[in-house]
Amino acid sequence: MLTGGPLDVLTGDYLAELTMLILGRDRLRNPDLGYAKTFLRQLEEGLGLAHERGVRIVANAGGLNPAGLADAVRALADKVGVPVRVAHVEGDDLMRLGAAEVPEVPEGPGEGLPAGASGEALAGAWAGALTANAYLGGAGITACLRAGADVVVTGRVTDAALVSGPAAWWFGWGPEEYDRLAGAVVAGHVLECGTQATGGNYAFFTAHDVRRPGFPLAEVWEDGSAVVTKHPGTGGVVSPGTVTAQLLYETQGARYLGPDVTARLDTVRLTPDGEDRVRISGTVGEPPPDTLKVGVTRVGGWRNEVVFVLTGLDVEAKAELVREQLADALAGAAGVSWTLARTDHADADTQETASALLRLVVRDPSPDRVGRELTGAAVELALASYPGFHVTAPPGPAQPYGVFTSALVPAASVPHTAVLPDGTRLRVGGGAGPGTAAPHDPRLPAGHGTASGADPLPGPGVEPAVPVAGGGGVGGSPAGPPRHDPTTRAPLGLLAGARSGDKGGDANIGVWVEGDAAWEWLRDTLTVEFLRRLLPETAPLAVTRHELPRLRALNFTVAGILGDGVASGHRFDPQAKALGEWLRARHVDIPTRLLPPTPEGNHP
Structure with missing residues (x-):
């Protein structure tokens, strides 16, 4: 990434639910650890080049000990003779707070925590846990960069914050510029899993050379739009399909809730912008919820x-x-x-x-x-x-x-703190939003939002009375009677792509197609009941269906299929990585007019 072309900020995403458990066990053995040691080895090779080229480095490799990693980065910089300014972000680690400091649980709490529970009760909810970390936003990263940091390391921030934080610094965005922040969050979500945006793990991989896919980068613009691309000469492919696949990955509905902004995924538009370039535009942002997710491992x-x-x-x-x-x-x-x-x-x-x-x-x-x-x-x-x-x-x-579980705590009560290069400790905003129904925004897609087709969706932090769009949990379709066409019995994957993944004990499956006619068929056909027939393991579980018409995509959340999460090894595919490929392999009756004339797998 440093040698392949121009770059302003190099980001690194090191944390996952399983990683937090591993780092928690490291910290038990040695309290000075708890961060991703691989980051230091990689930094030793590239720190001098990054400094020479003026590239800022932002990574969440701090894990459970961002202050310890910041000290280790300074020691490494001294060793290799590179004069860099190092800052870090902390405050996410709720295990370090005493009971008196733990915030009270608001109404509408997270899993397993009663509304109005005291700090003592909340602290008891993760008594014996290895880790309990709130997902922070990008404001701390922004503050560190504004103070002149060359390297910023964080603990548990959202993956997308690694992009939205630097974007807010670069353009001087304020905390209420929701559309711009939402656009950067969407770009960050596309980048967060690296080569999954450039052909890695891509349903239609046989149509491209993905033996050594290059890493993606985002050209973020002042209005929040972005172009996803990669350095010239690197392998893989950037296409609307690869970007769609990653947009659908591990999301759970049209509203993508975050600490800084709620991004409306049903407003995102993808357009080709040249070879290996896809423009992301139109993203509407809403205020964030007034709570933060806390990931707890034990x-x-x-x-x-x-x-x-x-x-x-x-x-x-x-x-x-x-x-x-x-x-x-x-x-x-x-x-x-x-x-x-x-x-x-x-x-x-x-x-x-x-x-x-x-x-x-x-x-x-x-x-x-x-x-x-x-x-x-x-x-x-x-x-x-x-x-x-x-x-x-x-x-x-x-x-x-x-075991991984999650809870919600008030955002304003979590001590999100930027520790600047000179040691100054700066408490940054709590990111609290209204938590009430958002007013109608005329830019939002009409007729989409709830199962009945009403608009808008419930406000950030408010669960909808029924799952959004397309009949949701009952599997109905808002369309009229199906068109009767000659059909061919064939694998669903001849027409549709899919990508699946985990969120705690739940799995999500994103399914998309190319072309409006294929989208109409997919929307009308792949109901919750039909999904359950195709994937019998989901039959006894709660399944929620969401529509993203601008992406020609459906997103399903399957509750509880992964038990207590990846670290519990509940299922032989503990992160549901291949659940979407199983779905694509199931045979269904597809209108013959929609099937590609090319051989199986050779799809654009």
Whole structure:
């Protein structure tokens, strides 16, 4: 990024829900740690070049200890002889606050916390947690850059704040310039996962050379619009499709709530702007909610797993035999999960393709229950179970697993603090918005907003009475009777792209198409009920559907499919990364006129 072309600010996003758990365990072993050590190794290679070219560096690698990382950056700068001014942002770590400092929970609280709970009760809600961090906005980053910082490291800020904070500094935006801030937040959301915006993990990857995709960059303009592109000569592709895929990633509805602004994703327009250039414009911003999300991680207990290989005939009977033989050993465990993956093929010409996999996952508060007791019982079956008995790997010791939960706290009560290069501590705004219904904005798309087609959506921080757009949770469509066309039974993915991911224990699936006719069909066809039929694992769960017509996209939130989140290993795809690809692989009746004439997968 530093050598490939012009750059004003280089950002780095190091934090995820699982990362916070890992950093929490690091801090337990050494209180001076808790930050992403890889950042320092990368910075050693590029700090001199960044300083020479006047490039500011902004990264959330501070994790749980941004002050410690700032000190380490200063020490590194002295070591390599580069005179840089270092600042950091803190205040997100609520574990460091005493009960008297913990803010009271407002009305309409987060998960598991009663309205009006005291600071003591809220602190007790994460008693025993490894981490409890509020998601801050970009105001602290802006303040540090305005004070002349060359390097800014933060703790837990929103991923998009790494772009919106520098943009507000560069253009001198105020905290109420919501449209501009919303545009920068959308650009930040596109950049936050790096090469996912340039062809990485892209549904239609076969149409492009994505062997070594380059990193994306955003040319942000004073009005908040942006062009997403990449340095010349780098691999991958930037197209409306790659940008749409990332816009849909890990979002949960038309309103993208953030600490600085609420960005209306249903107002975003994407237009080609040349080769590997996509312009993002039209984003409408609204005031932010008066609360901040708090991510809480804790050790949930201990887990272990064994994968049995079942080869050849009688796979179901072999699986049942193993279950019965281990029943006594597993009787006292808190949680037992068996999954049989029928990866076997009839009359297979290799042993591996003749084999199915039976996965056992056991969880318990005690490491002993899922440690030696389990491994001993499994090993003892080696000569006393089904024919061809073997496992993919010897059973190992019990491993701790994590749990992620979230809550809401008042934004104005979280001590969002910029520590400037000269050591001055500057408390920045709380980002509190009205939390009430927003007035109608004539720039918003007419006829979109609620299941009934009324506009506007409920205000920031207010949950809608019904899911937004398209019949939402009941799976209906606002359109009239479907057009009766000749159809072809084919994978949904011949027509539609998808990208999926995790938010705590929930998963989201974004689905999009190209062209208005395909959008009309997708909108009318892919209801909640139909999604549940295509993905039977979602059938017993709450599913919410949102429409984003300007992106020709639907976004589904599947509640609870990931249990306690990625660190709990609840599902074999613990971050739901491939849930969208499963959906694309399901066969549906598609109007023949909509299907591309090119071979499967060779889609623009």
